[in-house]
Amino acid sequence: MVCVSCLALVVIAIFTFVCWRILFSDCDLILQLAEKFGKSSASLTGKVVWIIGASSGIGEFTAYELAKAGCHLVLSARRNEELDRVKSQCLVSGKVKDDDVFVLPLNMLKTDTHAAAVETVLQHFNKIDILFSNAGRHHRGMFESTSLDVDREMFELTVFGAMSLIKATLPSMKERKEGHIFVMSSVAGKQGAPAASPYTGAKHALQGYCDCLRMELIQYNIDVSVVCPGPVHSNLIQYSLTEKSSEFYGKAWTKDENMMTTPRCAELIGIMMANKLGEGWISPQPILALMYLNQYLPWPFQRVSTKIGMKALAKMRDGAAKEK
Ligand SMILES: NC(=O)c1ccc[n+]([C@@H]2O[C@H](COP(=O)([O-])OP(=O)(O)OC[C@H]3O[C@@H](n4cnc5c(N)ncnc54)[C@H](OP(=O)(O)O)[C@@H]3O)[C@@H](O)[C@H]2O)c1
Missing domain, CATH: 3.40.50.720 (NAD(P)-binding Rossmann-like Domain)
Structure with a gap:
């Protein structure tokens, strides 16, 4: 039982470390x-x-x-x-x-x-x-x-x-x-x-x-x-x-x-x-983290990226309208 808990802790620690490296770096692992x-x-x-x-x-x-x-x-x-x-x-x-x-x-x-x-x-x-x-x-x-x-x-x-x-x-x-x-x-x-x-x-x-x-x-x-x-x-x-x-x-x-x-x-x-x-x-960031999301969890990525894409388009349209 102790061993299983230790293993779980090690797995959680590795997972947290990997997530941290993905979220706070400028290149892949x-x-x-x-x-x-x-x-x-x-x-x-x-x-x-x-x-x-x-x-x-x-x-x-x-x-x-x-x-x-x-x-x-x-x-x-x-x-x-x-x-x-x-x-x-x-x-x-x-x-x-x-x-x-x-x-x-x-x-x-x-x-x-x-x-x-x-x-x-x-x-x-x-x-x-x-x-x-x-x-x-x-x-x-x-x-x-x-x-x-x-x-x-x-x-x-x-x-x-x-x-x-x-x-x-x-x-x-x-x-x-x-x-x-x-x-x-x-x-x-x-x-x-x-x-x-x-x-x-x-x-x-x-x-x-x-x-x-x-x-x-x-x-x-x-x-x-x-x-x-x-x-x-x-x-x-x-x-x-x-x-x-x-x-x-x-x-x-x-x-x-x-x-x-x-x-x-x-x-x-x-x-x-x-x-x-x-x-x-x-x-x-956050583009690097999104690349990982796209690679390993494509379904949530598509939902997030569609929203971000719509915002980016709206920003571009606003910019173009201001210039006119
Ligand atoms: N900057 C970014 O955010 C970014 C992100 C991802 C990927 N990239 C990629 O990085 C590469 C370099 O882009 P950059 O960001 O450094 O932009 P850049 O400063 O505009 O450099 C583009 C280079 O490509 C050359 N080039 C363009 N058309 C060419 C042709 N017909 N024959 C030979 N050379 C040609 C240009 O030289 P001449 O005009 O003298 O021919 C210039 O040296 C591109 O493939 C781009 O897609 C850039």
Whole structure:
């Protein structure tokens, strides 16, 4: 009887500890353990990491994090001058020399250029240890009034752009029997968000592709990781797609919104890379706790998220009405 009571107490204590860690942290439990007991990004010294979407936001700060670790970096995105700026900052704040940081402009939508881009990287560094497919754009608009062209544009960038570059990179990794495909998803890759259906749909598709790829690549010693951040301060909203094709949302996030900083997000991404974690959730509260609710108790999550979603929509409508 005493033993049963002791066991019950131990179970309650563990459960309380786990709930506390879920409610008062900015990343999932495995990532918390990796941060405390696992490898830091410093263990990645000398690795060749190709970051797509390195010209701003999370990609930019991941470049700084990895430059501090002494990684060899390839910085890609469309804006050459921004990539040069990021490279200069890597040289100032990181443990890298001019030759260790290679700027390679790349448009993820131009899939016919991807094979040549991979060749260029291999000529420069001989290998690609980690491909960080991070480029992306958000979307602001209602499902019904969003043009199908916008839905397509989102999938072309988020899904087909990423798949094309991963396919082009894999042969060299398979030949070496070593590599790491690291893909940027989002909380929206795990659960729905109002007024962002193409973004949410595309990130869900990316998750599905990566879950299959992870199983197919085990035999070649190639890891696949997917990172799912919640709101992080960056330029993402400003360059969001809207309901109409070829239009920018244009407004930036304000500093007082409940968001993670880009350096903290980059730090956790570095830990995920170093420990080769298959999936990582990174988010301020209460979004992180809601992700757990969605994963393990979907029915109550749907009730809570519908209410939160309706409130978010009402806030957006109020904001739009005030601007008129
Ligand atoms: N910020 C968040 O709250 C958040 C949360 C979850 C997930 N994410 C994901 O994180 C990733 C990075 O976003 P961010 O927040 O850092 O926003 P950001 O500051 O706007 O960065 C987006 C990056 O993607 C690049 N990019 C966009 N279109 C591209 C294209 N066609 N070809 C090549 N590069 C392209 C941009 O570079 P150029 O314009 O120079 O091409 C830029 O470097 C995205 O995939 C986003 O979905 C962000």
